Amino acid sequence: MKVEHGITGSRSEKPSFSNPSRHHWWIILFALVTVIGVVISGILPRIQARATLRKETADLAVPTVSVIRPKQSAPVEEVVLPANVQAFADAPIYARSNGYLKRWYADIGAHVKTGRLLAEIETPEIDQQLRQARADLATAEANLNLSRITAERYADLLKTDSVSKQEADNAAGDYAAKQAVVQSARANVGRLEQMQSFERIYAPFDGVITARNTDIGALIDSGSSGGQRRELFHILQPSKLRVYVNVPEAYSQAAKPGLTADLTLSEFPGRRFQGKLVRTANAIDQATRTLLVEILVDNPTGTLLTGAYAEVHLRLPTAVSSLLVPANSLIFRSEGLQVATVSDRQRAELKRITVGHDFGSEVEVVAGLTGNEAVIVNPPDSLISGQTVRISQNPGPEEQPNQKGPQK
Known part of the structure; x- marks a missing residue:
C-alpha cells in the first residue's frame, strides 16, 4: 500500500516540472515584443520626421x-519738363547820341505805353552842328536861286545870239550843280535833325520798366566814337509770355504746334496756367539731344513774373x-x-x-x-x-x- 502511494504521488508531481519552462518562454516572448514595440515606437517617428523634413525642405526650395x-x-503721356518764363518782348534801351542826361521820366516798375518819353539828353554839339547845317542850306538855296536866274537870262540871250552857246551851257551847268548842293545841304540838315531827335528816348512798346541804369547829369556815351556804351533802361512786355522748353529727342516727333501745355510754379501751389505750343526749332540740338519748343502763355494781369522757373506739363500723344x-x-x-x-x-x-x-x-x-x-x-x-x-x-x-x- 505504501509502495502504490509512492508511485501514485510521483506521477501526480510530473506536470509541475513542465510549467516553469513554458512560463519562461512566455516571458521571453513578451520581452521581445516589448523591445520591438519600443524600437518601432522610437524609430518610426524619426523616420516620419525625416520624411516630413525632406518634404518641407523640398517645398522651401521652391521659391514663392x-x-x-x-x-x-x-494713349497720351504727360511729360513734365523744366522751363524758364520769358517776356514776349524784351529789349534793352541805349542812347543814340552822346551828351549828359538832362531828365528821366520812368523808374523801375513803371508801366509805360508805346511812345512815352523816358529820358532827355543834352547834346550841345549836335545842336550847334544843326544850326550850322541850316545856315549852309540857306546859303545853298540862295546860290541856287541866283544860278537859276542867270541860266534863264543866258537862255533868253542865246535866242538873239547875244551870248555864245558855251556861255549859256555854263550857266545851265552851274544851275544843275547848285541844285545838287542844295540837296546835299538838306540831307545834312535832315541827318542832324534825326540825331537831335535822339536826345529824347521813348518807349518802343507797351511794357514795364525793369531797370534804370542812369541818373541826371550822367555822361551818356552812344558808343559811336569807340567808347563803352551802357544800357539806360530795360523794358519788357509781360502781358504775353514765351516759355522755351527743351523736349528730349524721344518725344520730339510728338511735340507739334497746337498742343496744349500747363505751367506749374512753386509760388502758386495747386494752380495751373494754360499755354499753347506755337512753334518748334525743327532741329535736334546735338549737344543736348533735345528739341527746342516755344509755348505761348497769356498773362493779362501780370500774375506770372518773367524769369521765373516753371515746370511744363506736355500731354503728348503716343504713336503705339x-x-x-x-x-x-x-x-x-x-x-x-x-x-x-x-x-x-x-x-x-x-x-x-x-x-x-x-x-x-x-x-x-x-x-x-x-x-x-x-x-x-x-x-x-x-x-x-x-x-x-x-x-x-x-x-x-x-x-x-x-x-x-x-x-x-
Missing part, C-alpha cells in the same frame, strides 16, 4: 513669387501703345535685360525685353512681351528658366492689372 500682368500705357512693368521686375544679366514670367506649369521663364522710357517706379517695354504674361516681381537672383516656382496667394496692391499708365 508675386506676379503681375503688364499694364497698357495710356506699349506695356508697363515695375522697375523691380527687371533682371540685369550678361545676356541682356530680362524679366521672369511664370508659365501654366508653374515654371519660370526668362524673357529678353527692350525697354523704352524709364518712369522711375515703372519702365516701358517696347518688345519682348505680349501683355498676357505673369511677370515676377522682385525675382530671386538665382532664378533660372525651367525652375519650379510657387505663386503667392497674397498679391500686393501694385499687382492689380489693367490700370492706366503713369504720368511722366
Whole structure:
C-alpha cells in the first residue's frame, strides 16, 4: 500500500516540472515584443520626421513669387519738363547820341505805353552842328536861286545870239550843280535833325520798366566814337509770355504746334496756367539731344513774373501703345535685360525685353512681351528658366492689372 502511494504521488508531481519552462518562454516572448514595440515606437517617428523634413525642405526650395500682368500705357503721356518764363518782348534801351542826361521820366516798375518819353539828353554839339547845317542850306538855296536866274537870262540871250552857246551851257551847268548842293545841304540838315531827335528816348512798346541804369547829369556815351556804351533802361512786355522748353529727342516727333501745355510754379501751389505750343526749332540740338519748343502763355494781369522757373506739363500723344512693368521686375544679366514670367506649369521663364522710357517706379517695354504674361516681381537672383516656382496667394496692391499708365 505504501509502495502504490509512492508511485501514485510521483506521477501526480510530473506536470509541475513542465510549467516553469513554458512560463519562461512566455516571458521571453513578451520581452521581445516589448523591445520591438519600443524600437518601432522610437524609430518610426524619426523616420516620419525625416520624411516630413525632406518634404518641407523640398517645398522651401521652391521659391514663392508675386506676379503681375503688364499694364497698357495710356494713349497720351504727360511729360513734365523744366522751363524758364520769358517776356514776349524784351529789349534793352541805349542812347543814340552822346551828351549828359538832362531828365528821366520812368523808374523801375513803371508801366509805360508805346511812345512815352523816358529820358532827355543834352547834346550841345549836335545842336550847334544843326544850326550850322541850316545856315549852309540857306546859303545853298540862295546860290541856287541866283544860278537859276542867270541860266534863264543866258537862255533868253542865246535866242538873239547875244551870248555864245558855251556861255549859256555854263550857266545851265552851274544851275544843275547848285541844285545838287542844295540837296546835299538838306540831307545834312535832315541827318542832324534825326540825331537831335535822339536826345529824347521813348518807349518802343507797351511794357514795364525793369531797370534804370542812369541818373541826371550822367555822361551818356552812344558808343559811336569807340567808347563803352551802357544800357539806360530795360523794358519788357509781360502781358504775353514765351516759355522755351527743351523736349528730349524721344518725344520730339510728338511735340507739334497746337498742343496744349500747363505751367506749374512753386509760388502758386495747386494752380495751373494754360499755354499753347506755337512753334518748334525743327532741329535736334546735338549737344543736348533735345528739341527746342516755344509755348505761348497769356498773362493779362501780370500774375506770372518773367524769369521765373516753371515746370511744363506736355500731354503728348503716343504713336503705339506699349506695356508697363515695375522697375523691380527687371533682371540685369550678361545676356541682356530680362524679366521672369511664370508659365501654366508653374515654371519660370526668362524673357529678353527692350525697354523704352524709364518712369522711375515703372519702365516701358517696347518688345519682348505680349501683355498676357505673369511677370515676377522682385525675382530671386538665382532664378533660372525651367525652375519650379510657387505663386503667392497674397498679391500686393501694385499687382492689380489693367490700370492706366503713369504720368511722366
